[in-house]
Amino acid sequence: MGKIFVVGIGPGRLDEMTPKARAAIEEAQVVAGYNTYIRLIEKILGGKKIIGRAMMQEIERAHLAIEEAAKDQTVAVISSGDAGVYGMAGLVLELILNLPEENRPQFEIVAGVSAVNAAAAILGAPLMHDFAIISLSDLMTPWELIKKRVRSAAESDFVIALYNPKSKRRNRLEEVQKILLGLREKNTPVGIVTNATRPNQEKIISTLENFIREEINMSSLVIVGNSQTFVKAGFMITPRGYKI
């Protein structure tokens, strides 16, 4: 029986991937991941078997990875950012635990720099106080629950980070904006980072009233400030509360 690493490769740049993540990938004979992520790290994949699949085939990819491990291979299943945040960790772990105990490969999750932390570092320091992470993807979560979470996070003044803010199929950012405008000032800072740390990185700092725009896509992360967040010299900052 082989071993499966589920590896968070970080936001994209190789020097933002931990040595532990890199060692796991280097140890693996087989690497499985969404094509875009495979391309981000292809420099370190020489000679390995690649299981690349398009976005919507996570379950197939996870099954293939487990099949390889059953053939005594070491497999690295990769996710961008941290594999434990909307990544592959949960799915692979669930599938492994559904196997009879004697058929389970060894399993290890290797943490990575999460997309929200990478985006925050680019914007300044927007996450210095309590924050909520919400995916706007309604593929597996009812839209009503997503809206409820946006509303309650806004009601108790969390900084709010929105993953998967818009897809080709879905654009409900105006609904989200409307909920937030009912609970937070219209000049609340909003930071948008697209393709964080990658060559085509874009950073926008705007306001709750004006943040919706074309450039937002599935590779964007949108961070909505809390009532204390401010913008100065192009940086977005949520104060922790130090008296300075």
Next chain:
Amino acid sequence: MGKIFVVGIGPGRLDEMTPKARAAIEEAQVVAGYNTYIRLIEKILGGKKIIGRAMMQEIERAHLAIEEAAKDQTVAVISSGDAGVYGMAGLVLELILNLPEENRPQFEIVAGVSAVNAAAAILGAPLMHDFAIISLSDLMTPWELIKKRVRSAAESDFVIALYNPKSKRRNRLEEVQKILLGLREKNTPVGIVTNATRPNQEKIISTLENFIREEINMSSLVIVGNSQTFVKAGFMITPRGYKI
């Protein structure tokens, strides 16, 4: 004028620090950080000037770092985990932006593997769905606001990660537990990781009804599952929603 890097060193192990973070520390002549974090990375600090201070002196430490930068030094201000999450990024940035523009050092934030992601990887995959990060420290946040955030996060079924769950001075975990028990099943999984990735790492998987114990301290992270979270074979998993 010198340069300040604010660097997230990751949870503790050197191989969970990104190469970018390590390069920033290696480039610096001066390293500033809480003593515990300095000790975690002392292997790579040879020959550097160290500004180590105890927990409560963040403002003094930040000022000293800025003074060093004014003397044309490169300074790395370090935080464990990610410097942008209850770390030094916001404070240092605020102090720099309070200076006249011509006196501001160069400034860069280097993201790290956040404590919550490190703890989650040890527990399994508890953060696979929307989650809220709340610090229970009431030094700079009114306790009523903290409780309100716990309540609203529970009401809309976020996974909840509690930073700074208990200090020598403060133990209000029972109040938090009571709020949560009013809104979530008593057998909801709760994972506790103390000193994640460090030599004295401890992992506990318990339930909302029973999770409070001696071992929880300022180096612990407590993750409370949502209504879907389950425990299997010692792993804590919040399903993303795949039909498997």
